[in-house]
Each structure stands twice: as C-alpha cells, then as structure tokens.
Amino acid sequence: MTLEPDQNTGGPRLRLSVVRDTTIVATLIVLGLYAGSAFLIPLTMALLINVLIIALSDRVISMARVPVWLANIAAVTVVLAGLFVIMYILGSQATQFARSISTYETQFDGAVNRVTGLVGNDVTTFIRDNLVSIDMSYVARVLLSSATSLLNQFFLISLYVAFLMAERLAFRKKIQLAAGNPETGAEFTTILDAITDSLQRYVGVKTFISLVTAGISYSVFKALGLEYAETWAVLTFALNFIPSIGSIIAVIFPAMIALVQYETIGPFLIIVFGCGTIQFLIGNFVDPALLGRSLNMSTFxxxxxxxxxxTVWGLIGAFLSVPLTVCILIIFSHIPALRPVAILMSLDGRLGDDNAPARTQ
Known part of the structure; x- marks a missing residue:
C-alpha cells in the first residue's frame, strides 16, 4: 500500500486516496462474490474437484506407471462416481425422511420427557418452547429441495471438470503466452504451482481423514441400528471439511435422531461420547500431524x-472457506505490496517461499 512522507513528523503517512480506492475495490469484490454465487460456487467446486482428480491421477502414475490419459480417466471415474453416490444417498434418503416426518413429530414429546431426567425441568421447558413450534414438514421440504439442487449442480460441475481436464496441458502454455514475457510467465506459473500443491495436500488429506471418520461413525450407526445411517455418514464426511464447528455438528445430528428413535438414552450417549471422542482425537492429533505446515494459517x-x-456463500461457503483462503494467502505472498498481509495471515509469520531466493521488485 502506498505511503508518502508526513511533512510534520517525517514518517510515512497513508494516503487517503489509497484507503478510499482499496475500500471501494474490496466492497465491489464482496458484492460480486455475493451476486455471482450461482455461477461462482459450481465453478469453484469444479476447480477443487479438478485439483483432487489431478492429485489422484499423479498418485496412480507414480504407483502403477500407466499412461497419463489412462490415469486421468481412472481418477475422473473414481472421484465423480464417489460424488454421485454421495448425492444419490442424500437425495434418496431425504425423500424417505420427508415421508416419515410425522413419525418423528409424534416421538418428539417422548424424547423431551427422557431429557428431563438428565438436564432438569428448566432446560426441558426451553426445548418445548423453542423446538415444538418448528414446522418439521417445512424442514423436510427444504432438505428435499436442497438435495435435488445438489444433484442438479452435480451435472454442471461434472461438465466443468471435464473441460478443465481436457485443457489441463494447454493451460500452462496459454499462461506463458498471455504473460507477454518469460519472467512474468514464470511468476504466474510459480503462483499456480504453489496453489495447486497446497490444495492437493489439503483436499487429499482432508478427504482421507473424512473418509476414515465417516467409516468409523457409520460402523457405530449401523451397530446401533440408527435410521438413515448412510445419510449421517455422508454428512459426517462432508461436515469434516468445515473447520472447528463441522465435527461438532456431525455428532449433534445423529445424536438427536438417536434420542428420538430409541426409548432409552444409551444410544444417544454412545454417539455423543463415542463419535465425539473419535472426532476429537482425529481433529486434534491426526489432522494436524498429516497436514503439518502445508496450511500455515492463523487459527483466528x-x-x-x-x-x-x-455469510457470502452460505453453507457451501463454509465448506470452501479454508481452500479459498489458502489461495488468497499464496497469491498475497507472491505480491510484494501484499506480502506483509500474507505474513499476518500466516500462523508463525513464515511463508512457503521464505527459503527461496529473494525477488526484486
């Protein structure tokens, strides 16, 4: 950000015009993100899925020594098939949930009475006053509509991914041509490689961790005979991509269903303490150990x-918050004027290219 000498003190003084222009640009960007969410969200998800496919393709090539085109086809098939299974489970079981919603409404009073023995009458009264008034049929319609919308967007995302994979090799050549000179092209390529490397590690590790967590949780749900166990396992997998609060929500939902479904509180306690302990151990020990410093972002x-x-993109924005912020941090770290901002965004003040030779402005 531009500074000019202060005539009174001799120190640098921030120009008001720079603050004004920066504020205007930032406001326009936020408004553009909000207004263009219908277009930008599927495109962003397609880019992340493309990164995951490339990472899986590179792993197949290193392990099996197969041609690049065959590895790409195998990676695309595995990733898109997995996503389709997730969408199908959510879509089909959301319909079943909508049909059986009246059963849950009649069982809710019994669940509230069981809670009385655990938390007392005051909390029970609060639950009755705030939850009984919820129109569960409306909730079911919203869930069904959301599942249908996700299934529709899946085909659009798949189309984006197909064209991104088709232009994977040509894209780097176009960057060199668009840059105008070799130095600028090399800088763009460095930024792109840094973003791709960080996102591949993040998406790959989080996908593996979420699969393990969802698999263990699904085993617990099936052993208990919990209804819609597949849906809760899929939600556990997805919610683990939301930092901090995602794992908590992934335990609350199936625990509440267990409280309504069963006449005893045993299954509820098993899910709360069993799955909650798994989420805690993986989130606080396994996750940091596997990711390491690849995502050197401040906790705040x-x-x-x-x-x-x-706030900008809703629930999908929560899933995409970390990858998008990683991209912003990497881009800022390669722009000399914004590098101090990247340092403030990092966890320990060190950036990924600190060991690289210093660049001249």
Missing part, C-alpha cells in the same frame, strides 16, 4: 474466513 484467520465465506 480460519474462524474469520469461516464466518466471511459462510
């Missing part, structure tokens, strides 16, 4: 990014 920044992207 993670919460701030979660709040911002959720």
């Amino acid at each position: 920044l993670v919460i701030l990014a979660l709040t911002f992207w959720t």
